[in-house]
Amino acid sequence: MRVLPKAQRQAMYEIYAFCRxxxxxADEGGTRPERLAGLKRWRDAIEAAYAGRTTAATIGLLEPIRHFKLARVDFLAIIDGMEMDGREDIQAPDEATLDLYCDRVASAVGRLSVKVFGVSPERGEDLAHHLGRALQLTNILRDLDEDAAMGRLYLPRELLEQAGIPITTPTAVLAHPNLPQVGAILLKRARGQFDAADALMARERRRATRAPRLMGAVYRLILARLEQQGFAVPRHRVKVPKSRLILALLRHGLV
Incomplete structure (x- = not known):
């Protein structure tokens, strides 16, 4: 976000703070009823902000909402996505549920972000759709073991069944020798979403796509390292070296 002008940068920091x-x-808010109650308070705070009532929780969002015409429905969609995690530990959702989850926790963030970045309305929503899903699928593949430790498994049920992997506990699924088959399909799917996002950004003003181009470049590096490492045990959490981040900045003319 540091590559953005001040007003855009501050707006994105506020959106990020809300998402965080x-x-x-959803992850650490106590018992499930306590988590849902906490998310309900956030939902009420967003509704209050759009009704003109300031709360301590949303005071930082008021100027970005006004200046960039951010949509209430997108903030609420993000909360809906967090409620999916808060209600129960997601384990092997069907494809439709996984796509809905990705839309809520990632593409909805993108729909807010493209307005801040200044992406044109005719391409902004499609960019949010594709780049959001690309980033979230990459996150899912990167965080397999971390999520399993929390009792969560975001790999789609249909792909697990297709690979002959019994859907039992998350840790058992991740130890199955056929897991790389599922990983390969999701890698290909994520690359397709990145390609679609790149095609959209190529038709936009370069200044409006500085931040999403950099996010896409960095996450493509993560995806490539995941492919290089593979999905057989033992797996290690993939990180991008600082030198590769600097190269990405240079390649995209951001420094």
């Missing part, structure tokens, strides 16, 4: 806060509630 509701994610923390």
């Amino acid at each position: 806060a509701v994610d923390d509630v």
Whole structure:
């Protein structure tokens, strides 16, 4: 976000802070009823902000909402996504549920972000759709073991069944020798979403796509390292070296 002008940068920091806060509630907000109650308070705070009532939780969002005409429905969609995690530990959702989850926790963030970045309305929503799903699928593949430790498994049920993997516990699924088959399909799917996002950004003003181009470039590096490592045990959490981040900045003319 540091590559953005001040007003855009501050707006994105506020959006990120909101996302971080509701994610923390969903993951660490106590018992399930307590988590859902915490998310309900956030939902009420967003509704109050759009009704002109300031709360401590949303005071930082008021100017970005006004200046960039951010849509209430997208903030609520993010909370809906966090409620999916808060209600129960997601384990092997069907494809439709996984896509809905990706839309809520990632593409909805993208729909807010493209307005801040200044992407044209005719391409902004499609860019949010494709890049959001690309980033979230990459996150899912990167965080397999971390999510399993929390009792979660975001790999789609249909792909697990197709690979002959019994859907039992997350840790058992991740130890199955056929897991790389599922990983390969999701890698290909994520690359397709990145390609679609790149095609959209190529038709936009370069200044409006500086931040999403950099996010896409960095996450493509993560995806490539995941492919290089593979999905057989033992797996290690993939990180991008600082030198590769600097190269990505240079390649995209951001420094």
